[in-house]
């Protein structure tokens with residue numbers, strides 16, 4: 001029997017396999033847990049219906065409200081830099097579609113994610129719940145302040161470009177914690193920065209150039 005739904009499923013699985021091989025593995029991402037997560041999470045369910053056939057393209061895509069879901073490689077790369085493992089707790093600023101949160105949730109114990117656009121916060125919380133992610137908590141708010149109640153975090157990933165690193169996010173980073181954030185002016189090319197907290201001190205490294213939507217304030 002031919003089931004049209006399973007054909008669809010195969011089509012997306014194949015697109016996802018290609019994505020992982022060509023965009024992620026060939027560009028050097030090695031962490032097995034992350035590759036497995038990229039292979040598992042149905043990215044086509046995180047984009048608007050009209051972009052479903054482009055979900056596995058090598059690019060960001062619009063998700064409404066002038067925001068975007070990041071390019072698959074950037075999601076994998078930022079996750080790898082953050083060094084996830086099942087003992088860790090992560091904070092994400094900029095939930096957007098929820099895709100990065102889902103990839104993190106596959107590789108760490110618990111994910112807290114903050115989104116400043118109320119409709120996006122609501123939609124992504126709903127999507128992640130429907131997909132069965134019980135280890136992600138999404139809230140609406142200004143991520144500048146972090147989420148003190150659940151701090152410290154082993155991982156902080158910011159998915160919008162700030163002009164400076166928000167102080168509260170550094171304060172809420174655990175010892176040996178890793179914070180990944182794009183820094184730069186909204187209209188210019190930005191730099192992806194990694195901060196690592198060692199013996200209470202911050203070590204900073206510059207990773208690569210990126211382009212993200214602006215970090216907003218309430």
Ligand code: SAH
Nearest residue numbers: 069094096097099100115116143159215216
């Ligand atoms: N990680 C997302 C990418 C979303 S784009 C994904 O995987 O789809 C960046 C998101 O950051 C946007 O949804 C934007 O509304 C949000 N954002 C911008 N400034 C913010 C802030 N101060 N606090 C929380 N979210 C913010």
